[in-house]
Amino acid sequence: MEQIKGKYLLERPLGRGGMAEVFLGRTIGAAGFSHPVAIKRILAGCSADARQRILRHPQLILLDLNLPKVTGLDVLRRINRISSLSVHLSLITLDRELARRLEPRAPTPDARVRALGRLRANDIETGINVMPVLPGITDHPEQLDHLVQTVAANGASYVNACALRLRSSARARYLPFIEQEFPHLAGRYQATFAYDHHVSANYSTALRETMQALCEKHGVGYGHFSRSGRSERHSEIAEQRFAGDQLVFELESSS
Numbered sequence: 583m584e585q586i587k588g589k590y591l592l593e594r595p596l597g598r599g600g601m602a603e604v605f606l607g608r609t610i611g612a613a614g615f616s617h618p619v620a621i622k623r624i625l626a627g628c629s630a631d632a633r634q635r636i637l638r639h640p641q642l643i644l645l646d647l648n649l650p651k652v653t654g655l656d657v658l659r660r661i662n663r664i665s666s667l668s669v670h671l672s673l674i675t676l677d678r679e680l681a682r683r684l685e686p687r688a689p690t691p692d693a694r695v696r697a698l699g700r701l702r703a704n705d706i707e708t709g710i711n712v713m714p715v716l717p718g719i720t721d722h723p724e725q726l727d728h729l730v731q732t733v734a735a736n737g738a739s740y741v742n743a744c745a746l747r748l749r750s751s752a753r754a755r756y757l758p759f760i761e762q763e764f765p766h767l768a769g770r771y772q773a774t775f776a777y778d779h780h781v782s783a784n785y786s787t788a789l790r791e792t793m794q795a796l797c798e799k800h801g802v803g804y805g806h807f808s809r810s811g812r813s814e815r816h817s818e819i820a821e822q823r824f825a826g827d828q829l830v831f832e833l834e835s836s837s
Contacts, residue, residue, distance in 0.1 A: 589609065589610055590607045590608065590609060590610065590619065590621055591607055591608045591610060592605045592606075592607045592621060593605070593606045593607055593608060594606050596620065596654060598688075602622050602623060602624045602625055603622075603623050603625065604620055604621065604622050604623075605620070605621045605623065606618060606619075606620065606621075606654070607619050607620070607621040618657075620654075620657075655700065655701075655704065658701070658704070658706055659704055659706070662704075662705065662706050667706060667707065668707045668708070668709060668739070669701055669706055669707070669708045669709070670708075670709050670710075670711050670742075671694050671697060671698055671701075671708060671709070671710055671711065672694070672710075672711045672713060673691060673694050673695070673710050673711070673712060673729065673733065674712055674713065674714065674715065674716070674720050675691060675720045675725065675729070676691045676695075676725075676728055676729050676732060677691070677725070678690055678691055678692065680719070680720070683763055684716070684719075684720075695732060695733065695736055698710065698733060698736045698737065698738060699736045699737065702736065702737030702738070702739070703737075707739045708737075708738060708739050709738065709739050709740045709741065709742060710733045710738045710740075710741045710742070711742045711743075711744075712726070712729065712741060712742065712743040712744075712793070713742065713743065713744045714744060714745060714746035714747065715743055715744065715745045715746065715789055716746050717745065717746065717767075717770070717771075717774070717781060717785065718764070718767045718770065719764060719767070721745075721789065723792060723796075726792060726793065726796055727796055727799075730793070730796040730797055730799075730800050730802065731796075731800050733802065734797075734800035734801055734802040735800075738802050739802075739803065740802060740803035740804065740805060741793065741797050741802055741803070741804055742804075742805060743789060743790070743793040743804075745780075745781045745785060745786055745789055746781065747779045747780055747781075748775045748779050749779045750779075752779075753775055753779070757771055757772060757775070
């Protein structure tokens, strides 16, 4: 087992998101004293801004809960009894084959939906992060409608959504992937992210309005709604900046 700074032992991974990975570990104490802990390790390629966001808001770290059982469910139940707890699950598409292309070796969409159902069955507040929404790939209104309908039926506490953002380090890795897997979109992605890491203001507004309407249609909150009923407006905050001179993507129509 890997040892960290002489204080912790990493036993096994619990989950991995785009910016960090989480492990089940144990403290190393005097006279053999030890107890289980969750250890979050920020990935090497994570930007400085993202590192600061994780450090400021550790409760927002993504845990991809694997099948067939939700890792650490007993621990989450205990935390939920004595404290405020909100779990965020990432789900960008329900299409299994598309998900395999976009996120190889990650938990399947079905596994994530099952995890949502188990968490909500245990009265654990669970939000769905449709992040990132990929222009021209996962943003068709019918796709988003089916996704919101499915998570609402499985008891999602709220839904957040944010379009793809590509800072320079991520852009260098992601644009070649788009060119290889979705060559018909390569030119549009190059033009859109040539000068900024955000999509256009028009696209962000269309996406937000679409997601708000779908969430209202299926009876689930849009944005982070805590148990107190207060909206934390994570989705609006995530979209508050936008690029100026870039190609404007339009959400695909269902016609």
